[in-house]
Amino acid sequence: MTPSNTYLRRRSIILVIVLLCSGSLPLAWSQQATITPNYKDADIRQIIEAVGEVTGKNFIIDARVNAKVTMLSSTPMSAGAFYEAFLSILAVHGFVAIPTGDIIKIVPDATARQFAGPIGTDSAVGDDDLVTQVLLVQNVGAAQLVPILRPLIPQYGHLAAHPGSNMLIISDRASNVTRMINIIRRIDQSNDEDVEVIRLEHASASEIVRIMNALTQQPSADGVPVTTSLVADARTNSVLIGGDKSGRLRLRALIAHLDTPLEDGGDTQVRYLHYADAEELATKLQTHFTAQLQAPGAQAGSVDAVSVWADGQNNALIINAPPKMMRSLMQIVDKLDIRRAQVLVEAIVVEVIADKTAELGITWAIGGDGTNSPIGVTNFPDFGAGVVQLGSAAASGGDINPASLIGEGATFGLGRISDSGISFAAILRALEGNADTNIISTPSIVTTDNEEASINVGQEVPFVTGSYSNTGGAGGAVNPFQTINREQVGVKLTITPQINDGNSLLLKISQEISSIAQSAAGAVDLITNERTLETTVIVDDGQILVLGGLLEDVMRESEQRVPFLGRIPGLGAMFRSRKTDMVKTNLLIFIRPKILRDASQTTFETNSKYNFIREVLREKSADGVNLMRDAVPFALPPFEEADRPGQKNADGDSAETETGTEAGAE
DSSP: HHHHHHHHHHHHHHHHHHHHHHTTTTSSSSOOOOOOOEEEEEEEEHHHHHHHHHHHOOOEOOOOOOOOOOOOSSSSHHEEEEEHHHHHHHHTTEEEEEEETTEEEEGGGGGGGGGOOOOOGGGSSSSTTTEEEEEEOOSSSSSHHHHHHHGGSTTTOEEEEETTTTTEEEEEEOOOHHHHHHHHHOOOOOOOOOOEEEEEEESSSSHHHHHHHHHHHSOOOOOOOOOOOOEEEEETTEEEEEHHHHHHHHHHHHHHHHOOOSSOSSSEEEEESSSSEEEEEEEHHHHHHHHHHSSSSTTTTTTTTTTEEEEETTTEEEEEOOHHHHHHHHHHHHHSSSSEEEEEEEEEEEEEEEEEEEEEEEEEEEEETTTTSSSOHHHHHHHOOOOHHHHHHHOOOOOOOOHSSSSSSSEEEEEEEOSSOOOOEEEEEEOOOOOOOOEOOEEEEEEEETTTTEEEEEEEEEEEEEEEEEEEETTTEEEEEEEEEEEEEEEEEEEEEEEEESEEEEEEEEEEEEEEEOTTTTTTOEEEEEEEEEEEEEETTTTOOOEEEEEEEEEEEEHHHHTTTGSTTTTEEEEEEEEEEEEEEEEEEEEEEEEEOHHHHHHHHHHHHHHHHHHHHHHHHHOOOOOOOTTSSSSSOOOOTSSSSTOTTTTSSSSSHHHHHHHHHH
16 A cells, blocks of 8 residues: 555544544534545545445445546535545446445446346436436337437447337436436427318419429438328319428428419410520420420320410510420520620731742854854743744744833843844843732621621632634624633631630631732733631630741742853853742731620720721821711711710700811811
8 A cells, every 4th residue: 555545544534533523423424514535546445445434335346446546626525425426436437336225336337237226317316326217108119219329328338129018228327317318208209190181273283292292202311201291183183291290381381382373374475585586496495395295204185285486576485385384495495595795806817928039041142154044042941032032023024012022120132133244142131029018917706606707808809711702704803702700809707606614715717818919920810819727726715826827938949051051150151041039928817806795895895996996087187188978077976975876965966066076176
């Protein structure tokens, strides 16, 4: 025994002896006396001994009872309170006190239910006494309560059901048994199930039952079963409700709310559309609901129950359908008859072309003494009309058109034609050309979501496709004619936007840019440059995306010369002809879409374009140039006033007249 435990034991014994000698407790502990026990790491057996000395109770201690106890008290307590505290100490350390006559057994709580104890919580001395309670369940099956209540019973406790008598047997500490009784009483409530008949005046009984079953017959998330049931009586158009009173009351209130006449009255309604096309929507709705009613499982005779037709003048739908179909139709129309967003698409086409050409060549001919036979001659195909061609034209004796024989650039001729001696002729041609083309076009177009739109800005250029002349008669040509086909040349943009979830767009784009090119040698008609692009892209709202383009450098060099002689330094220039073509093309096509979701965004974009052209007119008007024929110079009013035609100003004049006068004054 440790010194501290010996001290505690001596202190308790001395306290008892003092009280006995004082005469206040002649043979037993007085209930009016108080004690302030404080123990630290004391042996539980010593605590039991002190409790026996204070309360006069007799204890039998199981050999397995062994623990170190700490109990701190700051206020005095009576003997009864000290015993209650002692029972709590036993419960904390896994032991229990079982009264048996004048003896109290201290045993581990794991084996406590094997010993006899008081029956009922009223027989318990304290809340920590082990008691056994037999409880009769009136309205709920006792066996159904066991799995629900078992987690609330500790390991050493006991819970069992007797189905024959519908009783529960609970063995546990008095406090927990009292709690279990309160829980069981709350669950064991009698139900008031009955059947009610509700006669409907406006709604269909079968339709009401279908709706209510879909709403109430699904098991709840906590697994509580459904306690109500509904049945429709088609003959009397009534609904039969079975179940407890609260459930019937809730269903009766819902049925009363549904059994009301339609606000519009009847099965025919007229629905005016705001944005959708009535004729197109009516065809789709009629097809959909006719197929639905003809499907397997549809009610017999209901194929013609839905009729939808359109009034094009008022853009309205006239619908005849039962209430169920009518609600479904109206929900579909509500989803489709909405204002769709618009998309502003701006294309940016940038084309820069640099074309450089350089030519240099000499042709010559030397004739014999007094003869027409040449001694030497040079002729290069790329040179064009040279000495040979000019000599042949002169020898033919016909009229010579110099423009048809002399090519482009600078041409120099040198020669001597003589009947005696040597004749010679030489032609030098030099040409250098630079052509720069810079085209920037920004076509823009506004369209509705998922609607194709196109814009075409250009000219119709005539192309000769055929000709006919009859020269068989003596009088020359008879009925000559030419066939001409006109082709569009310019910028054409076709686009179909689709707004995705968020701020991205799917764009189907067809872009065509065509222009008239410079006529090339050997071309019989006009030459056009054509750039065509067809693609499908995804781009975010307001972002610029490059669609495609062409970056091309073309260089062509040709040299024609007489073998061996053309390579002689200096003198070789007399025997060769050179031509160089260099073309550099930079073509890029960009796209920038912007979503116009409401009227404010549409007004903002329109205002910016309107003010841009207004500033152009203002600048031209300031320079004395009137771009609007038969109108006051700079007659476009501000956008805010142009948006309200006919609005009067403070002087009673129209806003357009006042604006034009102010512009003229400026």
